Amino acid sequence: MNINRLILILGIAAISFGSCSSDNSAFKIEAKSLSLEESELREMPPFKLTYLDGNPFDSKLLEGKVLFIDFWATWCGPCLHEIPSMVEMGEKYKKYGFEVVGITVQSGDAEDIQPTIDRLNMDYHVLIGDEETMSAFGGIYGFPTNFLITKKGNIYRKFLGVYPNKAEVVEKDIRFLLGLDEKPIEEI
DSSP states (O other), X not given: OOHHHHHHHHHHHHHHTTOBOTXXXXXXXXXXXXXXXXXXXXXXXXXXXXXXXXXXXXXXXXXTSEEEEEEEOTTOHHHHHHHHHHHHHHHHHGGGTEEEEEEEOSSOXXXXXXXXXXXXXXXXXXXXXXXXXXXXXXXXXXXXXXXXXXXTSEEEEEEESOOTTHHHHHHHHHHHHTTSSSOOOOOO
């Protein structure tokens, strides 16, 4: 295999695993720490959505918990790739006051979404998202887009896309926000 072909294959793989948009184009991977001071953080917008079975969900039910809000789509490969690590972290840190909330968008109806939830053993809150909620979070321009939320309900960090050490970064931030570690990752 010549070097140009190898570079082409690696480039395509990097773009494929980065993130998805609704038109399947790749987006820049970003992980942005907004601030370490609660007073400087933006409040998470309150939202009311429904579970796949039609039952209502109100974000106020999770007040006082550290949250990982995951905007994802069933057709997004990078979204599906990272879900198992989110399931694992949800189980590992739930006893400390941590919750994962998956908000699926542009993925069809409940019948289209449920097989993915079953296949990936998504045992956390999975909600059907809408344009209003995506807009309230500042607009969702690619998938997965994730937000880490503090116990006080403020957006601590935003992630766009998937990259090799993302799960490690997210877990360190979760541990910091839960008070299990003293120092967060300040820059990524």
